[in-house]
């Protein structure tokens with residue numbers, strides 16, 4: 001796809017929880033290969049927006065178009081994963097008794113269901129992909145270690161690696177650097193940029209230092225809708241954003 005083409009286009013989204021509008025008339029779009037940071041005060045609707053995109057929450061109004069043609073609001077969560085959207089939650093969910101390598105291998109084959117995954121042979125092409133991802137997430141020298149023995153940061157990277165093994169076109173990440181040390185945070189930021197060379201990413205982030213350091217384009221949500229959108233430079237100097245977000 002051309003660089004200017006949209007991978008995601010959200011139109012007039014509304015989500016109500018018992019009459020409370022968590023999202024209201026929200027429009028949002030994303031080009032292929034973007035690394036977009038989603039920020040905003042608590043309760044702004046960031047998580048709800050990711051939940052709608054991945055099919056966990058159904059909106060009362062509006063549409064979410066993926067690659068122009070597919071309306072995600074008409075699909076179930078597992079179908080949306082198959083269509084090429086991967087979601088990572090804050091708490092890592094790796095198989096702690098399996099090795100790093102086995103976790104990645106399982107995730108790669110899981111596309112065809114867990115049972116067939118356990119029996120399928122790994123092809124040499126798949127092995128190449130696996131090693132590529134191992135290097136990317138910085139766990140090459142730990143491939144034979146049990147995932148349970150990894151540090152918190154390493155577990156997060158492994159989970160990102162597992163997500164990548166399913167080759168999603170769009171990754172939805174919830175605070176990927178939460179709880180990490182400074183050096184792990186730094187590596188995570190670099191990893192996101194590396195992934196964005198070939199895939200599109202939306203990151204929900206609360207850590208403003210991380211945002212300042214690694215974000216290029218930012219969308220600020222407030223009270224269920226988009227307040228501002230722009231480069232980090234623009235957002236940082238926006239009075240409205242400072243008012244609602246920083247409480248100034």
Ligand code: ADP
Nearest residue numbers: 017021022040041042043044045046047048049
């Ligand atoms: P953010 O991620 O920006 O902090 P959320 O998307 O989690 O915001 O929440 C937006 C609003 O919707 C909040 O006021 C929250 O309390 C409310 N909300 C979210 N999920 C539910 C739910 N399942 N039931 C009721 N209210 C919810």
